[in-house]
Amino acid sequence: MFSKKLFVALGMLVAMLAQPVHGQDxxxxxxxxxMTYKMDVSGMPENMASMMKKEPTTKQECVTKEDISFKPEDMEEGCTFNKTSDSPSKVVWEIECETAQGSSSGxxxxxxxxxxxxxWFEMKVQAGPMGEMQMRNTFDGKRVGDC
Incomplete structure (x- = not known):
């Protein structure tokens, strides 16, 4: 079975990047x-996909400038993260992972x-116990008040 740890790491990456990343204003x-998140999965056995296809998830979180930082050591071991564009209004990135459970890119x-x-965030798993599959995460958020 595909590593649940990798899915958790990807979810954390999406959550971190849905907020400001320290180092840029x-x-x-x-x-x-x-924040509202939605994930769609294709290319995996239907019983697994049905467990992962959920209605959008919404949560609230207090965000301060000091809270937000992305550190490479926070990534899943075997994954590399690269910002391809970084401005005050947009961050674009790529990720490559080579783990014992398989390889993936996004x-x-x-x-x-x-x-x-x-x-949004897309991830393609090229190899692994369940074969090739794709995930697409979308997210949006709004400031709802003070902490």
Missing amino acids: YNVDPGMWE HGEVNFHGTTSDG
């Missing part, structure tokens, strides 16, 4: 943010609009 206002972007944010 992104167009994001700190405060209480409400890309995505997040857009910052001050009090809102949106983006």
